[in-house]
Amino acid sequence: MDVYLDDAPENITPELALKAERVLEERWNGWLRPLATADAFGDFLYAWRRNDPNGVWGHVTEVGDSLIYLRLDDDEPEEFRRVGETADGTSLYDLTGWVWFGAGENEQG
Numbered sequence: 001m002d003v004y005l006d007d008a009p010e011n012i013t014p015e016l017a018l019k020a021e022r023v024l025e026e027r028w029n030g031w032l033r034p035l036a037t038a039d040a041f042g043d044f045l046y047a048w049r050r051n052d053p054n055g056v057w058g059h060v061t062e063v064g065d066s067l068i069y070l071r072l073d074d075d076e077p078e079e080f081r082r083v084g085e086t087a088d089g090t091s092l093y094d095l096t097g098w099v100w101f102g103a104g105e106n107e108q109g
Contacts, residue, residue: 003034003100005048012103016051018044021092023102032100035083035092038062041069067093 002017018041020034027033036044042060049057058071065082080093 001034001102003032003102006099007101016044016047018095018100020095021086023100024094024096028096031098032102033094033096034100036095037086037090037092038067039090041067041080041093041095045069062091065091067091 001020001022002014003020003023004012004017018034018036020036020040022035024033024035038060045057045059048055056071056073058069058074060067060069062068067080067082068077069080070077078097080095080097082091083094084092086092
């Protein structure tokens with residue numbers, strides 16, 4: 001399932017989407033709560049670094065039961081918790097806390 005970082009029309013392209021395994025039914029502040037693998041989140045960040053080379057798109061790494069994200073302009077990492085796995089055993093992380101939405105949504109909630 002493709003989810004997007006914000007609703008700016010120029011960002012609603014498959015190349016800039018997070019390829020989430022699924023989204024949780026409950027929302028966070030009205031926004032989607034995608035579950036994705038570390039590779040999917042890494043691919044998403046890579047696409048944004050290519051799209052916005054002057055941005056602060058960082059990198060992720062798996063540490064224990066967490067996915068750690070460090071932006072290029074911040075010393076404080078964000079941590080996303082492991083919430084399960086895919087059918088092939090790959091860890092899934094809850095990426096709640098960013099402004100995620102699905103195609104066709106024109107407002108939060």
